[in-house]
Amino acid sequence: MGYSVLICYLPGMHEFEITQSILDITLNKAKEAQASRVTEINLVVGEWSSFAPECIEFYFDFLGKGTIAEEANLHFKSEPAQLHCRNCSAVFHPQNTQWVCPKCQSQILEIVGGRELYIATMEVE
Amino acid sequence: MRKIEVVQNILGANESIAVQNKQILDESGVFALNIMSSPGAGKTSLILQTIAGLKDRLRIGVIEGDVASTLDAEKVKNEAVAVVLITTRNMPESCSLTASMIATALKKLPLADMDLLLIENVGNLICPSEFVLGEHRRVVISSLPEGDDKPIKYPMIFADADAVVINKIDFLPYVEFDIAAFQEHVEGLNPRVKFFEVSCKTGAGMENWCAWVQKEVEASAYKSASLNISLGGRGIR
Numbered sequence: 096m097g098y099s100v101l102i103c104y105l106p107g108m109h110e111f112e113i114t115q116s117i118l119d120i121t122l123n124k125a126k127e128a129q130a131s132r133v134t135e136i137n138l139v140v141g142e143w144s145s146f147a148p149e150c151i152e153f154y155f156d157f158l159g160k161g162t163i164a165e166e167a168n169l170h171f172k173s174e175p176a177q178l179h180c181r182n183c184s185a186v187f188h189p190q191n192t193q194w195v196c197p198k199c200q201s202q203i204l205e206i207v208g209g210r211e212l213y214i215a216t217m218e219v220e
Numbered sequence: 221m222r223k224i225e226v227v228q229n230i231l232g233a234n235e236s237i238a239v240q241n242k243q244i245l246d247e248s249g250v251f252a253l254n255i256m257s258s259p260g261a262g263k264t265s266l267i268l269q270t271i272a273g274l275k276d277r278l279r280i281g282v283i284e285g286d287v288a289s290t291l292d293a294e295k296v297k298n299e300a301v302a303v304v305l306i307t308t309r310n311m312p313e314s315c316s317l318t319a320s321m322i323a324t325a326l327k328k329l330p331l332a333d334m335d336l337l338l339i340e341n342v343g344n345l346i347c348p349s350e351f352v353l354g355e356h357r358r359v360v361i362s363s364l365p366e367g368d369d370k371p372i373k374y375p376m377i378f379a380d381a382d383a384v385v386i387n388k389i390d391f392l393p394y395v396e397f398d399i400a401a402f403q404e405h406v407e408g409l410n411p412r413v414k415f416f417e418v419s420c421k422t423g424a425g426m427e428n429w430c431a432w433v434q435k436e437v438e439a440s441a442y443k444s445a446s447l448n449i450s451l452g453g454r455g456i457r
Contacts, residue, residue, distance in 0.1 A: 116233045202408040210454040214226040
């Protein structure tokens with residue numbers, strides 16, 4: 096059973112709009128490059144981004160139909176979460192939900208990575 | 221086969237509409253609060269109390285985001301200068317308001333006759349943290365019955381907040397909620413945040429809250445703040 100697809104029908108999912116943006120950017124870039132077909136789209140999604148790749152893929156199948164990107168494969172690269180310690184300036188990946196600087200034990204932290212959502216590259220023919 | 225460098229933020233489309241919304245608000249001299257919380261924390265109650273406390277001094281309009289019902293808009297409509305209801309039921313992204321929904325709502329509001337716009341987002345602590353609307357300040361409500369662990373479970377929305385309203389403070393004798401620990405967690409991520417302890421039911425703390433809102437509205441009349449998009453962790457690496 097495709098449970099990951101089922102999730103898309105529940106309220107609380109906002110990937111539709113995001114997927115439309117992915118398609119718009121893709122088609123614009125493909126047009127600029129005078130391409131006839133988009134084959135691969137390489138996306139970067141931060142560990143703390145709330146967008147689910149399965150749902151983006153689901154909507155992409157639906158929204159991309161009839162476009163030159165309809166057969167494109169979506170690849171998702173996860174970017175790790177990063178915290179910056181405002182006390183000792185260490186940058187680290189939190190190990191659990193209790194966010195503490197491993198160097199100085201400070202909890203005065205700034206989120207500096209892990210919320211990314213962008214298209215890095217794509218391949219066209 | 222050719223490889224193309226794209227490096228383009230996918231939320232950029234929403235953010236450019238948010239910039240336009242903010243320009244429209246600034247040109248009309250309207251200050252906007254984006255009010256976010258989980259369902260039942262007291263967004264509508266805070267809006268009603270804010271209107272009650274400030275309606276003699278400020279002309280207030282409201283945008284109500286609701287998944288299906290008109291309940292909240294009904295409660296607010298007799299109190300505000302104008303109310304626009306956005307129901308997200310028929311929209312795929314039913315979990316948050318987006319900048320384009322606000323752009324549509326702004327066209328229906330009498331902005332020239334308003335000083336303050338209160339935007340009630342959809343009840344949710346995850347999705348609204350991704351979509352900026354063009355607001356001047358971001359307000360998160362946490363209520364005592366929800367427990368004090370929300371900043372640990374949903375850090376992003378608290379990291380981006382300008383103000384955190386701790387509501388239902390009258391529940392303190394009945395629930396386990398360590399206010400100091402809660403504030404410490406939020407401040408750890410967000411040292412500039414302002415806290416307000418209130419009860420929308422009893423009216424406790426509303427004077428402080430309303431005084432802050434009024435001060436922010438007045439300060440913005442002199443200098444327009446830049447668009448409040450937090451880039452913390454969202455920039456392209």
